[in-house]
Amino acid sequence: MTDEKTATFLVTSAEDGSAVLSDVTDAQVHTLSENPGLAEGDVLEATVAPDPPMNVTYSVVEVAERKQIPVEASDETPTPKSKEIAEGLDAGDLETVERAGIGEVHVLGVPEDGIEQTVEDVLADEQTVERAARIGINRVEVRSGEDFVSVRYLP
Numbered sequence: 001m002t003d004e005k006t007a008t009f010l011v012t013s014a015e016d017g018s019a020v021l022s023d024v025t026d027a028q029v030h031t032l033s034e035n036p037g038l039a040e041g042d043v044l045e046a047t048v049a050p051d052p053p054m055n056v057t058y059s060v061v062e063v064a065e066r067k068q069i070p071v072e073a074s075d076e077t078p079t080p081k082s083k084e085i086a087e088g089l090d091a092g093d094l095e096t097v098e099r100a101g102i103g104e105v106h107v108l109g110v111p112e113d114g115i116e117q118t119v120e121d122v123l124a125d126e127q128t129v130e131r132a133a134r135i136g137i138n139r140v141e142v143r144s145g146e147d148f149v150s151v152r153y154l155p
Helices: 080-087 112-124 127-135
Strands: 005-014 017-025 029-032 040-050 058-068 069-073 094-100 105-110 139-144 148-154
Touching: 017 040, 029 058, 029 080, 029 094, 040 127, 069 112, 069 127, 080 094, 080 105, 080 148, 112 139, 112 148, 127 139, 127 148
Parallel strands: 069 139
Antiparallel strands: 005 017, 005 040, 017 029, 040 058, 094 105, 105 148, 139 148
16 A cells, blocks of 8 residues: 655755655645755645655655746736725735636735835745645736735736
């Protein structure tokens, strides 16, 4: 019997001798006993298996796909739809809408003096990349308005 697991993983840590993978669907963490050339921030469609005899660490059995999902701040103004959504939001509120086609847009209500910090937080947050990987997105774009930030998950 094998306990192999096939999933989409985010590499949350990568050293010469090991790496840590987080399953983007169930958040289960898998520490690899060796690093097969992975870099922090890689997103993998892969199969891992526990290392005998203790089954505490894992090894990568197969990598079907490996990519990086860029998360970037954009100088472009938010879309009219994002502006419209933001009009009804208070600071701290979040509204999620599906994009036409593939992806989604998150609009966060933010105090005017918190825009820059919110953009930085979104850019640095592993959850941004995990969500992108979970919904099958290839890039994330962050735009800001006067009292809101929009996070666009794009194909």
